[in-house]
Amino acid sequence: EGPIDKPKTTADIPDTPYPMLKEFEWVTMDLEQREQLSEVHEFLHANYVEDKDSTFRFAYSPEFFEWALKPPGWKKEWHVGVRVKSSKKLVAFISAIPAKLRVRSKELQTVEINFLVVHKQLRNKRLAPVLIKEITRRVNKHDIWQALYTAGVVLPSPVTTCRYTHRPLNWPKLYDIGFSGLRPGETKASTVAKYTIGSTTKVAGLRPMKVEDVDEVFELFEKYHERFDIVQKFTKPEFIHWMLGDAQQQKLAIKDKIIVSYVVENPETHKITDFLSFYILPFTVLEDTKYDSLNAAYLFYYATDADFGKGDRFSKEATAALTKRLESLVSDGLVLAKNMDMDVFNALTSQDNVLFLNDLKFGLGDGFLNLYLFNYMTFPIKGGLQEDNEFDLVNRSGVGVVML
């Protein structure tokens, strides 16, 4: 396990941008300028990842990019654009943000690469590899040599593969837009009944997380994440950013937030025993008459002390206690998301999710998320799937890191 390329220094890295087709030019986007933030938002809105039958397209909001692209330690030169020299039209984008990872026992300073997009009319011009080369150069210049990225497609040697799962919250809408279908032997009425959930949360002491909770939640989170093979190591300012958003976000009413975090404060001891977060990322529904958007919530980070102090954390009793706690925690997460008018609650088979996915009626999606480490060789990590791509209830995943 370790770096693949021979060690280099920043002096070995060219100061000039990677060569590119002459009609294009490299630009550094300035996302502190509202109009450039909107430009990136519009560009992704029109050209970013769609599902294979082009029914949906991610509808990232400008606020989402504020959150996703400007965490503590963010750098302008890692927001890379490509413009047409003559028209100055934005035709490609790629981003990197700093991320410290622990991969098994090794800590690595890496970046997370995300939002790689090439204009629809410029696909198959081999621009993507050029974008990757240039962002690699810009990151290497800062003496960082590893990167984490995900892709739906299979590229050489994924560290892990997880599968999409979906928990319908508004099944009739999912059915109308063709995302959900009827299972054999089930009627619409029985399916609606199956997915119906209450509107009140059940866990005593569940409340929105506040910035005053950070020290306690951070400690709980760090301890819980020891159980995974690959995790992100946050500083406290990073933890606040990712779980509560910036000061602007923290002031918003819950229904307007893009990142939603809750804690469970034990009513007797007033200790925080659990934490749960999910982020909001709607889809544009293409070519549908009745609906133009699909509201999706994505399970983000969570932590619990359910398996602490029970000796071996992977013992049957520790796992039973963990399963029970996560089921009630995420079940309340579904209620919170439903009350925010979410139509579906998405989760991967990573973290300890396979412990509750079945009981909470998450269905296996047909999408896979492969996770890659650039310039770092490691033994594969379990993604919560067994050979036939069904949930692996025995060997839960070793994946603690969640990428947007």
Ligand SMILES: Cc1c(C(=O)c2nccn2C)oc2cccc(OCCCNCc3cccnc3)c12
């Ligand atoms: C995307 C996504 C979807 C859907 O596409 C979807 N849900 C309802 C309707 N649709 C079409 O479902 C998921 C379930 C778990 C995790 C997920 O995504 C995890 C985060 C993915 N990062 C964004 C991304 C996607 C593909 C390639 N690169 C980055 C997803």
